[in-house]
Amino acid sequence: MNNAHAIILISSPDQPGLVAAVTDFINVNGGNIINLEQHVDKQENTFFMRIEWDLTNFIIPREKISDYFQTMYAKKYDMTFRLYFNDYTPxxxxxxxxxxxxxxxxxxxxxxxxxxxxxxxxxxxxxxxxxxxxxxxxxxxxxxxxxxxxxxxxxxxxxxxxxxxxxxxxxxxxxxxxxxxxxxxxxxxxxxxxxxxxxxxxxxxxxxxxxxxxxxxxxxxxxxxxxxxxxxxxxxxxxxxxxxxxxxxxxxxxxxxxxxxxxxxxxxxxxxxxxxxxxxxxxxxx
Amino acid sequence: MNNAHAIILISSPDQPGLVAAVTDFINVNGGNIINLEQHVDKQENTFFMRIEWDLTNFIIPREKISDYFQTMYAKKYDMTFRLYFNDYTPxxxxxxxxxxxxxxxxxxxxxxxxxxxxxxxxxxxxxxxxxxxxxxxxxxxxxxxxxxxxxxxxxxxxxxxxxxxxxxxxxxxxxxxxxxxxxxxxxxxxxxxxxxxxxxxxxxxxxxxxxxxxxxxxxxxxxxxxxxxxxxxxxxxxxxxxxxxxxxxxxxxxxxxxxxxxxxxxxxxxxxxxxxxxxxxxxxxx
Amino acid sequence: MNNAHAIILISSPDQPGLVAAVTDFINVNGGNIINLEQHVDKQENTFFMRIEWDLTNFIIPREKISDYFQTMYAKKYDMTFRLYFNDYTPxxxxxxxxxxxxxxxxxxxxxxxxxxxxxxxxxxxxxxxxxxxxxxxxxxxxxxxxxxxxxxxxxxxxxxxxxxxxxxxxxxxxxxxxxxxxxxxxxxxxxxxxxxxxxxxxxxxxxxxxxxxxxxxxxxxxxxxxxxxxxxxxxxxxxxxxxxxxxxxxxxxxxxxxxxxxxxxxxxxxxxxxxxxxxxxxxxxx
Amino acid sequence: MNNAHAIILISSPDQPGLVAAVTDFINVNGGNIINLEQHVDKQENTFFMRIEWDLTNFIIPREKISDYFQTMYAKKYDMTFRLYFNDYTPxxxxxxxxxxxxxxxxxxxxxxxxxxxxxxxxxxxxxxxxxxxxxxxxxxxxxxxxxxxxxxxxxxxxxxxxxxxxxxxxxxxxxxxxxxxxxxxxxxxxxxxxxxxxxxxxxxxxxxxxxxxxxxxxxxxxxxxxxxxxxxxxxxxxxxxxxxxxxxxxxxxxxxxxxxxxxxxxxxxxxxxxxxxxxxxxxxxx
Known part of the structure; x- marks a missing residue:
């Protein structure tokens, strides 16, 4: 836990391409995925994901990540999400x-x-x-x-x-x-x-x-x-x-x-x- | 399980001397206790016991054990009991x-x-x-x-x-x-x-x-x-x-x-x- | 299990972009990811992944998937992989x-x-x-x-x-x-x-x-x-x-x-x- | 745990009459058995017992119980035993x-x-x-x-x-x-x-x-x-x-x-x- 990490928890209606979209978001902006877990509830047709990435080379400043993700991804896929940083002490x-x-x-x-x-x-x-x-x-x-x-x-x-x-x-x-x-x-x-x-x-x-x-x-x-x-x-x-x-x-x-x-x-x-x-x-x- | 065993399950109001009475019954009649477990429910003030003994040298014939125990012990201590033999196949x-x-x-x-x-x-x-x-x-x-x-x-x-x-x-x-x-x-x-x-x-x-x-x-x-x-x-x-x-x-x-x-x-x-x-x-x- | 699924199990040296690469492969070829689990062993610096997708609209014929993945991805990322289909009965x-x-x-x-x-x-x-x-x-x-x-x-x-x-x-x-x-x-x-x-x-x-x-x-x-x-x-x-x-x-x-x-x-x-x-x-x- | 209890842990070679002997010892001396567990290790032919009794009406003074039990029972049955009182604080x-x-x-x-x-x-x-x-x-x-x-x-x-x-x-x-x-x-x-x-x-x-x-x-x-x-x-x-x-x-x-x-x-x-x-x-x- 030396480097700062970001964590996003996402839920959204299920549809093809969700995992690829989120991993692509992190990848193209220079983040390194540390951990990814996803789950689809078939009964609810709902997609859930937790993804954690290293911020060392991430090019989006941390205070702008939430807005950026909202505008570029969450809106498009009807996602609800929460963003955390592991160097904040609750x-x-x-x-x-x-x-x-x-x-x-x-x-x-x-x-x-x-x-x-x-x-x-x-x-x-x-x-x-x-x-x-x-x-x-x-x-x-x-x-x-x-x-x-x-x-x-x-x-x-x-x-x-x-x-x-x-x-x-x-x-x-x-x-x-x-x-x-x-x-x-x-x-x-x-x-x-x-x-x-x-x-x-x-x-x-x-x-x-x-x-x-x-x-x-x-x-x-x-x-x-x-x-x-x-x-x-x-x-x-x-x-x-x-x-x-x-x-x-x-x-x-x-x-x-x-x-x-x-x-x-x-x-x-x-x-x-x-x-x-x-x-x-x-x-x-x- | 080579020898025949008898098993008695007992419940009764709790009082001193119950364990001694039952073990004495088996002992003086030539039985060898194989297993004994007892439990007292303090809240209900009730005594429970399971006792299993080898019948090899037991002097009471097995068809008379129930009557004998009823007359000599169960009545005196207000016991409810069930008697089984391990060589009966349910x-x-x-x-x-x-x-x-x-x-x-x-x-x-x-x-x-x-x-x-x-x-x-x-x-x-x-x-x-x-x-x-x-x-x-x-x-x-x-x-x-x-x-x-x-x-x-x-x-x-x-x-x-x-x-x-x-x-x-x-x-x-x-x-x-x-x-x-x-x-x-x-x-x-x-x-x-x-x-x-x-x-x-x-x-x-x-x-x-x-x-x-x-x-x-x-x-x-x-x-x-x-x-x-x-x-x-x-x-x-x-x-x-x-x-x-x-x-x-x-x-x-x-x-x-x-x-x-x-x-x-x-x-x-x-x-x-x-x-x-x-x-x-x-x-x-x- | 109505539709045919493909499953790939992958291990490779860890590096950024692996998840994005594999999910992209499935996504751009019309596959719908059913399940994805990945794990990184930090001590071994090794990446592991299991990914399962619906083949219904997948444009690569199943007999060519292995070669295609080998040529386009496995070689590039030094991946070892095994490919399965859920409609084969072992x-x-x-x-x-x-x-x-x-x-x-x-x-x-x-x-x-x-x-x-x-x-x-x-x-x-x-x-x-x-x-x-x-x-x-x-x-x-x-x-x-x-x-x-x-x-x-x-x-x-x-x-x-x-x-x-x-x-x-x-x-x-x-x-x-x-x-x-x-x-x-x-x-x-x-x-x-x-x-x-x-x-x-x-x-x-x-x-x-x-x-x-x-x-x-x-x-x-x-x-x-x-x-x-x-x-x-x-x-x-x-x-x-x-x-x-x-x-x-x-x-x-x-x-x-x-x-x-x-x-x-x-x-x-x-x-x-x-x-x-x-x-x-x-x-x-x- | 209002009244003082005594606890004996016993091991001895197995033989008929052990349970009856120990329960009789407590019973005839006015003790009330609170808990009794026994176990016979068939392979070792060894008998084990833990018995706990209320001392309220027990007629043997607690400092003499050990000697009395040794002389009257342990010697006869070749028992090894340890005696404890629950009102001693270890x-x-x-x-x-x-x-x-x-x-x-x-x-x-x-x-x-x-x-x-x-x-x-x-x-x-x-x-x-x-x-x-x-x-x-x-x-x-x-x-x-x-x-x-x-x-x-x-x-x-x-x-x-x-x-x-x-x-x-x-x-x-x-x-x-x-x-x-x-x-x-x-x-x-x-x-x-x-x-x-x-x-x-x-x-x-x-x-x-x-x-x-x-x-x-x-x-x-x-x-x-x-x-x-x-x-x-x-x-x-x-x-x-x-x-x-x-x-x-x-x-x-x-x-x-x-x-x-x-x-x-x-x-x-x-x-x-x-x-x-x-x-x-x-x-x-x-």
Whole structure:
């Protein structure tokens, strides 16, 4: 990752010549393709692509790439696209409640330099995780929610997010439901971890529900937050085996190991621009 | 498996001394314990046990063991129990519709001598699998169902099952719903394979539903059939990873590999008397 | 699969413009790209690509594509390539010894029409599997090996393979070592299943070795056969958990479920032209 | 875990009556069995048992249980046993080199109260992890090793371990080989994490070796340290899938997620007295 790269994520109606057009665009302008993945959803007749190229000898200045691509290609092929540069460091906020396992996993990777990310802000509705934030030297804000103040608190949260120039939000076992208005402010930019193998056990207390149902496998699911609870586009899932010997408490503990790894993987996919959302599903260029 | 073994599966209210009582029963009567597993469900305050012993020097004749145990132990400790002998060969019927993958997997294991089972009967609502049955030399009966004849057909099925002295039934992708009356005739003796990771995607077309939801993992579930559709006690589950590149047809194919293995494992657990059903869950002494 | 497709697998030294060149070739000649996957091995500085296109409006006749691509592209970019058409049905021979599980899995898929393949020939060193071959109506030849006749037997095997116009060979638990000469006749066209998680437990009796070592997970590995025993390019692997309760016999049984699925998946990757071998490793365009 | 429990781990030559004898011992003395697992290794003709009981009404004082059991049972049946009490808090030392992922995972669980353990000491051959230790308020000692001072350094390490009354040691990616003498001081009390699926890729640089071999799955293995490198009794293993797209750097990152979870699970098994070592294998009463 010594040289600057550009990454474009594209979706468009499928038609012949799309791959050739995009690769030609990069090639004739002096870019060197580092990675290309494309996918055609036959059912939707839709084309998806992720292409990453080295900017060293690219003749279009980076601030003009988006306009150029829009004018010359996107318009012609009816493409929707997003352009990223790998030398920009995204800014992430973490929302937590009382549990530490996901937060620790995130901050351990962060301080070990595993991710290209900045975490200037942790927001919670409880004091419980302040000591963790302080150990890692990150600002921790407690905004206590009750049934009457959600709008007010969310306004404060949004102000903090804006002030810190936050690009995306991670709900690291944040046990509150966000309003549609809040969610619309960060479309496909709020990553949640749900402690079940969705769509099984939607809602609260999934481990109790799994125990009651007597499943032999439990899971965890990381997804983008949308207006419908636990129904947003799934980014990553994983599972582990359980037996009749596992109490609900054991499920919670086994599940926590899933939750933290699944959430961190989802964050990584998001950070490396590998996730393309389309009609409540994700194309994961992994 | 040279010597005859007895196996008892026990459930009872939990209290001190249960393990000692049962092991003492076997020991003082000359049995040698081969295997013992017990489990206490703290939430239900219920005790479960599977114990297997060598009958070589056991002084109680096998036809009297059940009465003796009932009188001397089960009554005293309020135990429910089932007694099996490993030299009895259970008799199994297979119900199929049009798909061959589970049927082939079952018959391949059967003819390879992998299981201690007899399969004298295959029942279907279609002619499609007759050629498979014939290759393996097993009687194949087609009983065509329509919306008006279910009671009549089930009566014929039950007559066939009785005539062949069937102990338990395997629904190897049999795409019909059984009546409550039929199910009650074989309580916890009908094993189904459902082509999803239950309780997700209950009902018909789970692979289509999984595709629509955009899950990253699909599964298969084998369970005992109860009156409520796809809601019986789960015996075994397994999963496999999928990606956005997998069409519904791919999900079906990947799922079939899960289905056949999961179903065959469930059959094996059933045959080796490792499954104890309690309140719509299974204790799996595996 | 209604229309004919062409598939090219390419490897070449990496350089800018490779993707654009190949996609341009297809595009300007009227082909519609169905699927494209590329990979660059930075360490080897080598480029790999699999590209599949619809031939409906492709203006180069299929018998001239190879020459045309060689002259116009492969030479220029120092590419090694293989060209396939999805409407050709590959011809596969199966070699077995005494075990039925892999053979049954292959033949069940074959007769269910799961694969685009023809299986005109099964070769064994034992009579044991003849009944299985006969059930599926496939020629079964027994060529008994002893320590003195390997060259003679292999000559007979090669004659049979030639006579049946066999494209590739599957060793479905064939417990004999092939000579280098035999292997060289079918380079990267002999698929073996090894009953361990290679490179652990190379050679005979891997389940015994796994038991002795006390591993908690066992595996199976499908690979192309090369001169060095159990060291060829790995196509697919899978694993399952075991415990101290599993005897060697249990490992064998649990392993057989892995072996048959892993081998069948490897066959499918091979049949769908998704495997590119490079320096004893596989690029798997899956 | 409100009441005090005792746990006995037993191994002995197999013979009839062992389970009955041990359960009778607990029963007649007023103990209530909470959990019992037994296993017979037929090949070794050896019996293994883990039994846990509530001490509330147990009439033998806890300091006399060991002698009493030795005299009355162990001698008679030639049993080897270890006795534990769940209200004792084991004391654990962590050895690290330069990598933080395992250390963070351990300390996050420790500070969240997930384990019944005390960690008074971290030892390293480098300064790198001091900041982590300090964040968690744990003593950190750097003892720099070179090729001439191993005996001297180990003597200092042993003095520190003794001073802190350490019960067992965790090598959390400690990249040094311990002497036999050191290992003998803590038999089956040093837990290592090896970054491969043992016995594949023993020794240094297993991820490079895995990359070279082209495996499709990588793993991690936690084991007790014995004199032979990477060959001690395996406690836990886990794996993850990789593809040709994964560089060595990716294998390292994917592997780290395995390593930390596998190591933490092994620590938990050890802490809850679920591991019985026998002839270089573990019986895992999980």
């Amino acid at each position: 800014r992430m906020a973490v929302f937590v409640s009382k549990m530490s396992h996901c937060l620790f996993d995130i901050l351990a990777r962060y301080t070990a330099g595993e991710w290209n990310v900045e975490i200037p802000l942790i927001i919670s509705n409880h004091e419980d995780m302040r000591w963790v934030a302080e150990r890692f030297g990150i600002e921790y804000h407690v905004l206590k929610l009750n049934k009457d103040n959600k709008d007010e608190i969310e306004a404060q949260q949004l102000a903090l997010l804006k002030d810190k120039e936050i690009d995306f939000i991670v709900l690291a076992r944040y046990m509150q439901i966000l309003t549609d208005k809040f969610i619309e402010t960060y479309p496909n930019k709020i990553i949640n971890i749900h402690h079940s193998f969705l769509p099984a056990f939607v809602g609260a207390k999934p481990y109790h529900a799994a125990y009651e149902r007597g499943v032999k496998i439990i899971g965890a699911t990381s997804h983008y937050v949308t207006a419908e609870l636990d129904a947003g586009p799934i980014i990553e899932q994983d599972i582990t085996r359980i037996t009749h010997r596992d109490s609900v408490e054991n499920l919670v503990r086994k599940g926590q190991d899933l939750e933290k790894i699944v959430l961190s993987h989802a964050i990584e996919y998001h950070l490396t621009r590998r996730v393309l959302v389309y009609k409540n599903k994700t194309i994961l260029f992994a | 008799r199994m019927a297979v119900f199929v519709s049009k798909m061959s993958h589970c049927l082939f997997d079952i018959l391949a294991r059967y003819t390879a001598g992998e299981w201690n089972v007899e399969i004298p009967l295959i029942i279907s609502n279609h002619e499609d699998m007759r050629w498979v049955a014939e290759r393996f030399g097993i009687e194949y009966h087609v009983l065509k169902l329509n919306k008006d004849n279910k009671d009549e057909i089930e009566a014929q099925q039950l007559a066939l099952l009785k005539d062949k002295e069937i102990d338990f039934i395997v629904l190897a992708r049999y795409m019909q719903i059984l009546t409550d009356k039929f199910i009650e005739t074989y309580p916890n003796k009908i094993i189904n394979i459902h082509h999803s990771f239950l309780p997700a995607f209950v009902g018909a077309k789970p692979y289509h539903a999984a595709y629509e939801r955009g899950v990253k993992i699909i599964g298969a579930t084998s369970h005992y059939v109860t009156a409520e559709l796809d809601a019986g006690p789960i015996i075994e589950q397994d999963i496999t990873r999928i990606t956005h590149r997998d069409s519904v047809e791919n999900l079906v194919r990947k799922g079939q590999d899960l289905e056949k293995i999961v179903l065959s494992h469930a059959i094996e657990y059933h045959l080796t008397r490792r499954v104890l059903v309690y309140k719509n869950k299974t204790i799996l002494f595996a | 011809r596969m021979a199966v070699f077995v010894s005494k075990m039925s599980h892999c053979l049954f899995d292959i033949l069940a898929r074959y007769t269910a029409g799961e694969w685009n393949v023809e299986i005109p020939l099964i070769i064994s060193n034992h009579e044991d599997m003849r009944w299985v071959a006969e059930r599926f109506g496939i020629e079964y030849h027994v060529l008994k090996l002893n320590k003195d006749n390997k060259d003679e037997i292999e000559a007979q095997q090669l004659a049979l393979l030639k006579d049946k116009e066999i494209d590739f060979i599957v060793l479905a638990r064939y417990m004999q070592i092939l000579t280098d000469k035999f292997i060289e006749t079918y380079p990267n066209k002999i698929i073996n299943i090894h009953h361990s998680f290679l490179p652990a437990f190379v050679g005979a009796k891997p389940y015994h070795a796994a038991y002795e070592r006390g591993v908690k997970i066992i595996g199976a590995t499908s690979h192309y056969v090369t001169a060095e025993l159990d060291a060829g390019p790995i196509i697919e692997q899978d694993i399952t958990r075991i415990t101290h309760r599993d005897s060697v016999e249990n490992l064998v049984r649990k392993g057989q479920d892995l072996e048959k699925i892993v081998l069948s998946h490897a066959i499918e990757y091979h049949l769908t032209r998704r495997v590119l071998v490079y320096k004893n490793k596989t690029i798997l365009f899956a | 004391r654990m030392a962590v050895f690290v080199s330069k990598m933080s992922h395992c250390l963070f995972d351990i300390l996050a669980r420790y500070t969240a109260g997930e384990w019944n353990v005390e960690i008074p000491l971290i030892i390293s051959n480098h300064e790198d992890m001091r900041w982590v230790a300090e964040r968690f308020g744990i003593e950190y000692h750097v003892l720099k090793l070179n090729k001439d001072n191993k005996d001297e350094i180990e003597a200092q390490q042993l003095a520190l371990l003794k001073d802190k009354e350490i019960d067992f040691i965790v090598l959390a990616r400690y990249m040094q080989i311990l002497t036999d003498k050191f290992i003998e001081t803590y038999p089956n009390k040093i837990i290592n994490i090896h970054h491969s699926f043992l016995p594949a890729f023993v020794g240094a640089k297993p991820y490079h070796a895995a990359y070279e071999r082209g495996v499709k799955i990588i793993g991690a293995t936690s084991h007790y340290v014995t004199a032979e490198l990477d060959a001690g009794p395996i406690i836990e293993q886990d794996i993850t899938r990789i593809t040709h797209r994964d560089s060595v750097e990716n294998l390292v990152r994917k592997g780290q997620d395995l390593e930390k979870i596998v190591l933490s699970h092994a620590i938990e098994y050890h802490l809850t007295r679920r591991v019985l070592v026998y002839k270089n294998k573990t019986i895992l009463f999980a």
